Amino acid sequence: MFLANVQVITIVLLxxxxxxxxxxxxxxxxxxxxxxxxxxxxxxxKKDDTSLEEQKEVFLLAYGGSENIVSxxxxxxxxxxxxxxxxxxxxxxxxxxxxxxxxxxDKEVRASFGDRTSNVYEVLTL
Numbered sequence: 001m002f003l004a005n006v007q008v009i010t011i012v013l014l015x016x017x018x019x020x021x022x023x024x025x026x027x028x029x030x031x032x033x034x035x036x037x038x039x040x041x042x043x044x045x046k047k048d049d050t051s052l053e054e055q056k057e058v059f060l061l062a063y064g065g066s067e068n069i070v071s072x073x074x075x076x077x078x079x080x081x082x083x084x085x086x087x088x089x090x091x092x093x094x095x096x097x098x099x100x101x102x103x104x105x106d107k108e109v110r111a112s113f114g115d116r117t118s119n120v121y122e123v124l125t126l
Contacts, residue, residue, distance in 0.1 A: 055123050062097060063109065064088025070107070074121040081109045081124075 060066050063081050068089075070082040083089060089109050091102040098120070099111040113120045 052123055052126060056126050059097060059120065059124055062090045062093040064090075072121070072124050074117060077114050077117050078110050078112050079117060079120055079124065081111075082107050083109055 060069070063069055064083055064085060065088065068083050068085055070084060072082075073080045084107070086104050086107065086109065089104060091099075091104065091109075094102050094109075094111050098113055098116055100114055101112045103110040
């Protein structure tokens with residue numbers, strides 16, 4: 001009799017714990033896929049050469065102008081730009097342009113653009 005009560009209590013406790021955890025996992029999946037869908041909608045526009053040139057100019061201004069840029073390189077999800085003067089770099093503007101994070105160390109500006117990195121690098125190196 002005691003063993004049957006322990007089994008019932010165990011089942012009830014498992015259900016009380018597992019149901020909320022399962023709900024949280026479902027909510028996490030929904031939010032994750034919703035954010036993925038939003039991030040894919042934002043991309044560098046490749047319609048024509050003029051718009052690419054305009055985009056390049058906007059990115060260059062965010063890095064302090066073309067005269068401020070020494071070199072541009074790409075890692076997996078980051079654009080690394082070596083600059084002459086970090087005071088001219090507008091980190092807020094880079095975030096408005098889609099950078100998920102901007103890190104300025106010494107003369108390097110590392111901006112993380114996620115899956116858009118290759119498109120942004122292409123625009124910067126036109």
